[in-house]
Amino acid sequence: MRHRRSFSNFIAGPNGGAVAVLRDLLDAGRGGLVYLWGAQGTGKSHLLEACCGDASLGGRRVVYVPLGDAHLEPAMLNGLAETALLCIDDADRIAGNREWEEALFHLYNEAELASSPMVVAASVAPKRAPWRLADLASRLAAGVVWRLRPLDDGARRRALQVHAAGRGFTLSDEVASYVLKHLRRDMGSLFTFLDRLDHSSLAAQRRITVPFVKELLDAADERRR
Missing domain, CATH: 3.40.50.300 (P-loop containing nucleotide triphosphate hydrolases)
Structure with missing residues (x-):
């Protein structure tokens, strides 16, 4: 939600x-x-x-x-x-x-x-x-x-963490930085990915870590091939 x-x-x-x-x-x-x-x-x-x-x-x-x-x-x-x-x-x-x-x-x-x-x-x-x-x-x-101007990376990271907190989970600095490095930089795309990340972690009963995010991104790449 x-x-x-x-x-x-x-x-x-x-x-x-x-x-x-x-x-x-x-x-x-x-x-x-x-x-x-x-x-x-x-x-x-x-x-x-x-x-x-x-x-x-x-x-x-x-x-x-x-x-x-x-x-x-x-x-x-x-x-x-x-x-x-x-x-x-x-x-x-x-x-x-x-x-x-x-x-x-x-x-x-x-x-x-x-x-x-x-x-x-x-x-x-x-x-x-x-x-x-x-x-x-x-x-x-x-x-x-x-x-309205785009955020810099520091503000983007903070925005991701605030969005995650609003959904009830914690996003570490390490995971937030990884997400920023590997996804499109506009906040709409980033928030959409965070929502998917939240659902996927709940479904898999997995903590949100860099390896878990990498698995999710790799799986998405495989589906696009």
Whole structure:
């Protein structure tokens, strides 16, 4: 079971400023827009989930919309503006789709009228996405725009250990360093592997050690051949 993502288990590294900006938005108790952008695995979705968790305290209504979900339709954005927090993930995934862009533009305007704070996440800066609606691009760029940077190896190691602790197991420095050396460096891929490692160790009733991790990686390589 995936542990809840929060500000307390987000390893900020070079992104401490983004955390401060988001906390200021939540503490202000009024409208405003923060636009987060960065490569895959830099923590965008983690921060959106953390914002939702904080904003929902006391039973307040929050809305999280993952625009990368192909099952969603533009009409689903109707009536979402009056909320304690509105989070839009993968916003650039709908860039170039006029119907979606108009729906997001209207939602932005409604949220502004309702003084509902809004956090938007995307893989590119607001003016770099291929928007067809210029007004939407300018609205998104008018907020606080913050780029999330990748973690260095020390922060990645710490993030892996915090993620492991959230799942209920300990990841030694030795194992964490081995994982970083032999897997892709983006945090999404690393966390996915840790989840698989946890399941495999429980199924095999084995401690999580470097030899066990090596066996798991070797087995995965064999299946790909």
